[in-house]
Amino acid sequence: MRIDTEQGDDALPVVRFEGVSMRYGRGPETLRDISFSLEPGSFHFLTGASGAGKSSLLKLIYLAHRASRGRVELFGRDVSLTHASDLPFLRRRIGVVFQEFRLLEHLSVFDNAALPLRILGRKPATYREDVAELLTWVGLGERMHALPATLSGGEKQRLAIARAVVDRPDVLLADEPTGNVDPAMSLRLLRLFVELNRLGTTVLIATHDEDLVARAARPTLHLEHGRLVDLGGRP
Template identity: 65%
Template sequence: MTEPPANPAPKALAEPVVRFDSVGMRYGRGPEILRDITFDLPRGSFQFLTGPSGAGKTTLLRLIYMARKPSRGLISHFGGDSASLSRRELPHVRRRIGMVFQDFRMLSHLNVFENVALPLRVAGRKRAEYAEDVAELISWVGLGDKMDAQPATLSGGEQQRVAIARAIVGQPELLVADEPTGNVDPAMGRRLLRLFTELNKLGTTVLIATHDITLVRALDVPILTLADGRLSVKGTRAA
């Protein structure tokens, strides 16, 4: 993986990667799933997102990824108002975000190597430039012997690891992961967490939504908790 560009400003002075200001979200005419959500994701931070099932964690992540628009309130990405983005600008901003979906979203006609390398291909990179890095990353997530395998032949845990590798292969400025260790054993979960922390050390902002208390307790980082449509910040484990 290539080295990320240097931040244009010191971490403390830089604009947050994502900012929510009094955001509300509802589907159709139903009740609000998220209410008055206000928070920042500081550049270079690592945070967990927790909360009971149905609390709105996946909805919040979709708003961050700009797969949904809020019903009210303001969301900014990388210092700019997301609502003002044109259809042409949206894909370019979204490429700065690595997203791990719960349903993996692998392309069935591509093998493991091609699925992981897809963000680099879309960015215009040549295979010769990234082949070694992609192969190394696939091996790191324990799928070195599956590079030519088709998605249909993989287990759920294997597909999840492919989705994680694809999300981080380009060292995005922001990584958002929805239950990234939900289908892997504890040992692989710890290995993936190390991968996330190493990516964070290189400058990527990381937000992981999880029910895994063991995972949350492994790092002394801020914890965002969703309950009854509202978000609270518990600070670090030490606090």
């Protein structure tokens, strides 16, 4: 099941923040008065120093946290007005590469990569070859049977990326996706993101990697102390 707005959501921003603030518990605001939108098929980098709020902003988009103020819209729907039972269907349209990978340690590389497709209820026969091809593409073709504990940091990162993109999400969020890989693999992963974007996926990558930002030549959203100071300008 997909959630669409009545007028069709192709023309609407896939993500829209309007005066959004966020805090953890009763602590200070981590994000303050954030407003921006991501148009369908756009590709942005999210930059900023450590603690600027990059991961927090991504959490608001993949619905791991709620805004304390303001309005968050995903695919034209106000998240705060969306029924809890509909949120899983919004999440399925968003692929996430977590900074800490969040792989299931008891499952093989292949099982981890195929996880979103299992959640969608698809039969293994319909996606086995696609998953294998994707894993081969990210350089894990020889490690499909391996458990995550036996993978290097870079391999875990590539597996996390494979899992995030395996069901061709409408939006791909990546939190420091090239933090543990060498420059050659970093470039290869960037090509994967660009290819997904070319196929219509909206991409938002939070990164410290200035080389990656410069090489991709895409607009950036820059955070400083929880405030958005650059709204999509090119580097």
